[in-house]
Amino acid sequence: MDMDTLRLFVLAAELLNISAAGRQLNLAPAVASARLAKLEKTVGAQLMHRTTRKVSLSLEGAEFLPYARQILAQQETALAVLGSGGAVATGTLRFAAPSSFAQRHIMPLLPEFTARYPELTLDLRLSDTRFDLIEGSFDLALRSAPLTDSSLKGRKVADDMRILCASPNYLRQNGTPATPGDLQHHRFIAFRDLAPRQMINETGETFMLQPQHMSCRLVMDDGVSQRVATVAGAGLSINSLWIVHDELRSGQLVRVLPQYRLNDRAVLWLVYPRSNVLTAKVRIFMDFLLEKIGRNPEWAVAPAVADVSPRP
Secondary structure, eight states: OOHHHHHHHHHHHHHTOHHHHHHHTTOOHHHHHHHHHHHHHHHTSOOEEEOSSOEEEOHHHHHHHHHHHHHHHHHHHHHHHTTSSSSSOOEEEEEEEOHHHIIIIIGGGHHHHHHHOTTEEEEEEEOSSOOOTTTTTOSEEEEESOOOOTTEEEEEEEEOOEEEEEOHHHHHHHOOOOSGGGGGGSEEEEESSOOOEEEEETTSOEEEEOGGGSEEEEEESOHHHHHHHHHTTSOEEEEEHHHHHHHHHHTSSEESSTTEEEOSOOEEEEEEETTSOOOHHHHHHHHHHHHHHOSSOGGGSOOOOOOOOOOO
16 A cells, blocks of 8 residues: 555545645645545545535545554654654644643643744644544544543643632622532532532542532533633632632632642543554654643642732
8 A cells, every 4th residue: 555645645634625635745636636546446445525616534534544544653653763754753743632721831832842843733623622532533632531541542741630719809709618518608610510529638538519509600611711700700610720820829819628629630641542653743742742841830839828808
């Protein structure tokens, strides 16, 4: 099977444009189309549907795509082992991450990364709704959860401690909870659902935070929006330290029941499909993020609790 044609197919599948894929590989549109037709004849299946208006992957093409990527990745890795071909990171890296984390901690790093590796293109899918890593044909993803999926491998970036927060103005107007039982009298901003959340302190004492027993009129699926609403005084919310660290330091937000944190053992992981070869481009981006964000990031230590005593 011709590797250049496989590369053309993968690129055409990403762009959904055969002519544009051909141009990137210095092929005339007719030549690119002929090569894909030859590949389809070789594998015995129509990989792409073509009309005068658009190109789309067939069912067989969608199933074949991850294997085509893996074959190319294996070639790149083999050449890198021999000291040729894969020494420079090239091509496109498909990376998925929560948009809340990416906006605050990854986007500011990208100018430096693209300057270091000018031949590597990042195809980013950023959403607080989790993507399926394998079905989406992603090379790498950032996730915040215990790594329990046996189909994935990963490297730990940092712990992800989640805490209760509120704005000082909200607490001045509504009082500061002194015990877990006080929470039922407060407004709560829920993330995605109203499921109970277990909180734990340093001595191992726990309690269940019950959003359904609180005044919960805001449910969100975006961490940035949740932070903004909390700063504005809409209520209490559970947030990762990495998204509210700056607001805690500036005093825009205050920890509520500061001795407690969410008991979910969440960790920030860089993960990739276990079946994938760890290519040069994936390894380079992983190493870059670990270098810049590291295992002891700036948010690892929560700022001191601010004074929210009522104003005279």
